Amino acid sequence: MPIVASATIPDALTFAISAAAILGGAVGVIASRNAVHAALSLVLTLFGIAVLFIEQDASFLAAVQVIVYAGAIVVLFLFVIMFLGVDRREDVAAEPLRGQRPLALLLVAVALGGVIALGVNAHWATGVHAVAGSTTAGHRPNVAVLGRAVFTTYLYAFEATSALLVIAVVGAVVLAKRPRVDQPARPEPLVVPDGRQPSIDGGEETPVEAAVEAQVGTETPVAEHGGAR
């Protein structure tokens, strides 16, 4: 369907500019040497997607897209990049697997052609009865319709996402926690009282034996002192 015949000029301009921003940002993500530049290109793509959400009357999702994706997820990416100190340039031209890139290009070209061919030849499912309600039910605003669907039809899924978020938070804390530092090493006696060499691997003597030996080692001078007096 020709784009100019069925759309107004502002709509067509909005779509064209957003599409250019989306694809340009995506190419920037995969082509930039610096990880910080890649994250900033990702913001460009996410904003373009948000504009297209507004263009398709999904205004609540556009707001969430900007707040959650561009506001939280990209900031998290930038935080990790700068926290790890990996914001230096990397060598993109180096190809660790010979022939992987031409193969990847061929694969994605075939996939893109296949998807578009499928879309052209497919019979569009039109007139399907809406399970969750119409997008414009009763001329209510988008937020009202979406909120009603989330809290009635998809209530259990909504509750499950709350559990998912809690689990993700706990998992992130566990993963990012520093491994617990071991107990400070005891000063080991060079020669144990019965003449054995101190075990280097530490696997021979149990902690109880080590404690007894340490106690004996500290008490011996006291006993000698008492004997002399």
Add this chain to the structure above:
Amino acid sequence: MSIPGEWYLVLAAALFIVGALGLLVRRNVLIMFMCIELMLNAANLTFVTFSRMLGDIGGQVIVFFVLVVAAAEVVVGLGIVVAIFRRRASTSADDLNALKG
């Protein structure tokens, strides 16, 4: 009259393909995560487009849930990256070869 939905679908397919290409080509784990985000956004755009074409709010609800799952995935994934970086001091996927035969 707005843009026909086919154009959005083609754009979403192109965005998904770019993300998949980046995931295959790049070796930096952080960039690979960003490419996963690109593919998730392509799927979101497809969902919203079908939601408008079919007049069903369910597509937008699914995008809502995809956003939640993407946030959780990024949090856990970046936690894993930080944990690996502590051990290996590298974010290259090629250095994670401990299970290589």
